[in-house]
Amino acid sequence: MPSDNGQPQQRRRLSIGVIGGGAAGLATARAFLRSNEESNAIFDVTIFESRMNPGGVWKYDEGASGEKKSRPMYRNLRTNLPKELMQFPEFAWGDGDGRDASYVTHGQVQEYLEDYTNEFNLHKHIKYGCKVEHLLVASDKGVESDDWPRIQLKWSEEGGTESVDIFDSVCVANGHYSSPSYPEIPGLRHFKGRVMHSIEYDDPAQFAGRTVLLVGARASGADIAREIASVANCVYLSDSTCTEKQEHGNVHLLPRTKSIDEDGAIHFSSGEKEWTAAGIDTICFASGYDYSFPFINDDSNFDMSFVKGERRVKPLYKQLWHAKHPSLAFIGLPHSVVPFPLFDFQASAIVSQLCPTEGSRTLPPLDDRMSSAEIDARSADRVVDTHYLGGKQWDYCREMCRIAGTYTEKTENYIATNAALYDRSGVERKGMKPGGEDLYRETRFSRVDEAQTYKILHSELTPIATA
Numbered sequence: 066m067p068s069d070n071g072q073p074q075q076r077r078r079l080s081i082g083v084i085g086g087g088a089a090g091l092a093t094a095r096a097f098l099r100s101n102e103e104s105n106a107i108f109d110v111t112i113f114e115s116r117m118n119p120g121g122v123w124k125y126d127e128g129a130s131g132e133k134k135s136r137p138m139y140r141n142l143r144t145n146l147p148k149e150l151m152q153f154p155e156f157a158w159g160d161g162d163g164r165d166a167s168y169v170t171h172g173q174v175q176e177y178l179e180d181y182t183n184e185f186n187l188h189k190h191i192k193y194g195c196k197v198e199h200l201l202v203a204s205d206k207g208v209e210s211d212d213w214p215r216i217q218l219k220w221s222e223e224g225g226t227e228s229v230d231i232f233d234s235v236c237v238a239n240g241h242y243s244s245p246s247y248p249e250i251p252g253l254r255h256f257k258g259r260v261m262h263s264i265e266y267d268d269p270a271q272f273a274g275r276t277v278l279l280v281g282a283r284a285s286g287a288d289i290a291r292e293i294a295s296v297a298n299c300v301y302l303s304d305s306t307c308t309e310k311q312e313h314g315n316v317h318l319l320p321r322t323k324s325i326d327e328d329g330a331i332h333f334s335s336g337e338k339e340w341t342a343a344g345i346d347t348i349c350f351a352s353g354y355d356y357s358f359p360f361i362n363d364d365s366n367f368d369m370s371f372v373k374g375e376r377r378v379k380p381l382y383k384q385l386w387h388a389k390h391p392s393l394a395f396i397g398l399p400h401s402v403v404p405f406p407l408f409d410f411q412a413s414a415i416v417s418q419l420c421p422t423e424g425s426r427t428l429p430p431l432d433d434r435m436s437s438a439e440i441d442a443r444s445a446d447r448v449v450d451t452h453y454l455g456g457k458q459w460d461y462c463r464e465m466c467r468i469a470g471t472y473t474e475k476t477e478n479y480i481a482t483n484a485a486l487y488d489r490s491g492v493e494r495k496g497m498k499p500g501g502e503d504l505y506r507e508t509r510f511s512r513v514d515e516a517q518t519y520k521i522l523h524s525e526l527t528p529i530a531t532a
Contacts, residue, residue: 077106079419082218082232084197084360086114087121088178089238089397089408092153095185096412106420111232112191113220119182119191122242123175129267137242137285137354138171139267141292145284145494146403148177149510149519150486153405154479156181161511163522168506194223197239197360202367202390203231212431213392219360234419236412237358238396244357246374247350248280252325258346266349269293277347278303278331280322286351287499290316294500301331301342302499308335316500317342356398367393377451380438382428383464384452385411388438391418391428402458403483410465417469424470459484481517486510489519493526 081097083090090112097108118124125138144151147167151174152158158177159165169177182188197220204214216235221227245262253260263285272293279286282304290302294316303322310333311318319342320335333340356371356378367387371378378398380388387393394415397408417425428434445451454461462480466472493505509523 076104077420079106079108079233080231081108081110081419082216082230082235083110083112083238084218084235085121085238085240086112086116086119086191086193087123087238087240088405089240090114090121090236091119091178091182091187092405092408093236093238093396093412093415094187094190095181096409096416098185098187098190100416100420104420104422108416108419110190111230112187113195113197113218114191114193115196117193118179119187120175120178122240123171123178125171125175134265134267135243137264139289141269142171142288143168143506144170144174145288145490145506147486147490147508147510148173149512150403150483150490151405152177153181153409154476155409156184163509163511165509166506167509192220192222195220196222198227199362200235200360200365200367200393202365212390214390216390216393234392234394234415236394236396236415238408239358241356241398241400242354244355244373245350246353246355246376248322248352250280250322250325252327253348255325255327256329256331256348258329258348260348261350263289263349263351264354269296272297272347274298275347276345277301277349278322278342278345279349279351281351281353282307282318282499283351283353287497288503289349289351291500291503299344300500301345303333309338310340311499313498313500318499375451376449377442379442379451380435381441382434382438383414383468384441384461385414385465386418386428386434388434389431391434399452399454399458399461401453401455403487406479406483407458407462407465410462410469413469413471414465422470426468426470428468475514478514478517482512482514482519485518486512496526 083093094110094112097110101108122136126136148158148169149167199219201217202214203217215231215233217231218235219229245264266289269292273296275297276299277293277297278301279290280303282302290300294300300316302316302318305321307318307320319333319340323332323334325331330341330343331345355373361367361369382388384399385394396411418428442451459480466476497503497505504525507525511520511522513519
């Protein structure tokens with residue numbers, strides 16, 4: 066690229082640290098390396114991954130169970146989103162001919178991520194077996210005055226060797242499925258049976274003949290209830306959105322769990338109505354996870370808040386950048402989203418701020434970022450919904466693309482097709498009864514991006530309205 070005096074312009078060299086080698090970290094690294102092919106900057110990318118393989122949460126720990134399990138993958142898990150929706154924008158998943166299942170196993174997701182890693186030659190950028198210990202703003206100007214400071218990262222390797230390096234930007238992509246969250250239930254101390262979290266679940270066989278209460282009826286709770294119902298005596302599924310008791314075979318759907326008596330009886334309530342269940346010997350909390358960043362602690366100088374139980378990280382600008390120090394970014398915090406595409410769009414937005422292009426948008430000044438972050442942190446009706454997107458994720462993805470300068474007709478077709486697929490799979494999934502067959506997972510899709518829709522190539526469900 067020529068400079069004003071006609072001489073080739075020297076490309077800036079910037080160092081990027083990425084914490085985590087799961088889908089978010091891989092997408093982030095790919096975005097920076099993709100930019101190397103076309104920008105006036107060269108990004109030296111290092112991914113710090115604590116395990117010895119990429120894939121993050123999707124790598125199933127064969128044989129791990131109970132408290133030894135550190136990932137939520139379980140033996141029979143299949144995705145609740147079709148692969149045609151989950152795929153990265155630039156890396157198709159399958160041929161779309163309907164011969165392969167759309168709803169895939171954890172092993173197939175792991176294989177896809179390994180293929181992605183190989184396709185874009187990401188292995189050479191990953192430091193395996195490295196645990197990030199500490200992050201710190203490293204600025205000659207002082208923490209208060211440096212808008213885009215460099216970040217000091219300390220890590221340890223297997224064997225105990227510790228190292229420190231300073232990066233122009235650090236992207237945190239450590240996931241949010243490792244720190245189980247437990248709701249407060251009055252009287253839980255009275256319960257004499259087994260209390261566990263869904264992260265510990267692996268095989269339904271251990272629940273044979275038991276009477277189990279699952280607290281939480283979203284994706285993992287509903288799927289686990291269906292699995293263990295095949296061997297358990299009785300399964301109670303407590304759903305905070307439920308208003309009336311329902312019975313489906315040996316699965317009983319009940320409203321929120323209210324309290325536990327001294328004799329172990331468990332109460333459920335919705336408004337003025339109340340139900341009681343006795344004889345429960347196992348409680349499994351399918352109640353989600355807290356955000357956890359053990360490398361940001363009291364010795365760090367980021368002025369951040371992520372209180373256990375709140376599920377809120379602040380201050381963040383656009384749920385991505387540290388509002389005060391945007392050289393620190395957090396990939397993948399929004400939940401109830403299609404994760405892989407969102408990771409890709411977020412990563413491209415981050416790249417655009419370090420290497421602007423003609424169409425990219427610069428982040429606003431510090432005061433505006435902090436004000437926006439405060440508004441976002443208080444916008445949800447409940448603190449725990451701060452990072453909930455759901456149907457708002459599509460406009461969020463569009464906004465990330467506009468910031469990055471990558472929003473095109475092709476991008477819009479991709480996002481709109483995702484929205485159509487998401488809505489359709491959601492309708493099919495919500496039509497399933499607790500404990501019943503999950504026939505929605507037999508539906509097979511293909512994308513038709515140019516028409517912003519999809520085709521159903523196979524279905525075992527009663528026909529419903531198509532897109």
